[in-house]
Amino acid sequence: MSETKPRVIAVVGPTASGKSGAAIRLCREMNGEAVSMDAMQVYQGMRVGTARLDPPRWQGIPHHALAYVPPDMPYSVAEYARDTLAVIDGILSRGGLPVLVGGTGLYLSAIRRPMRFAETAADPIFREELERLDNDELRGRLASVDPLTAARLPIGDRRRAIRAIEISAATGAPMSSWRDTAEDRFDMLIMGIEVPREVLLKRIRLRARSMLDAGLIDEVKFLLRCGLPPDAQSMQAIGYKETARAIAEGWTRDKLAEAIEIRTRQYAKRQATWFRRVEGIRWFDDEDASGSMIRTARSVFA
Secondary structure (H helix, E strand, C coil), X not given: CCCCCCEEEEEECCCCCCHHHHXXXXXXXXXXXXXXXXCCCCECCCCCCXXXXXXXXXXXXXXXXXXXXXXXXXXXXXXXXXXXXXXXXXXXXXXXEXXXXXXXXXXXXXXXXXCHHHHCCCCHHHHHHHHCCCHHHHHXXXXXXXXXHHHHCCCCCHHHHHHHHHHHHHHCCCHHHHCCCCCCCCEEXXXXXXXXXXXXXXXXXXXXXXXXXXXXXXXXXXXXXXCCCCCCHHHHCCCHHHHHHHHHHCCCHHHHHHHHHHHHHHHHHHHHHHHHCCCCCEEEEHHHHHHHHHHHHHHHCC
């Protein structure tokens, strides 16, 4: 690794793979500070459904990029990169080691390399045209100009699909191509956690039910009572979208738990696919991930 670039660690993997615990141990052993790389943990008032750790569970390790965006505000990848790069600069200035942790692959890409498409302005008339398309039409339009992004985005993620189409129209190149053209900002050691499929599915099942036990329904009811619309960007998060619908339609608790579990499984599969394509990632078995990561980090950064 280069001696001229700041050193940063990223801990990645699918949801429920144990990233948070591994990152905390890395921070404790290597004078690190944790920086969230989760697209939904940035929102205030959304703790239960995002599985966000409370300060008592941080084990004395500073945590950043958590609960700082009002839930009624949209928040872009470009804004995340701007805010988080400032956090990383602060950690480095204190002599600490930034440890990014999370499962949002696009956030990792935005921190790792400059994403020039972020400055591309939207065309209101073109955006209005795209907004009128239904989900299938929008997906087809995106696939015709950026098949890689179309394959990555979940069906129904209209906001990012529209943005990708806008970027392609404005720049003449697909959004997916921009991520590979810039030089890395950091000497970044990216470490991923692998979990056997049957173990991961069991954890996801337990997580869905534990969120309900922890008060997810009450959390969503409170957000709705405060005026947060069900179609807000933040309310599209796994667990929140399903719970809002369950409240409106009178679902049973079991039906809600199953809906959250199914969507979480789908998301975990997409995360695994995304991270498998990440250049230079080192994978660690779930059994002793944190210990192996510490040994690897010490070796690489020696």
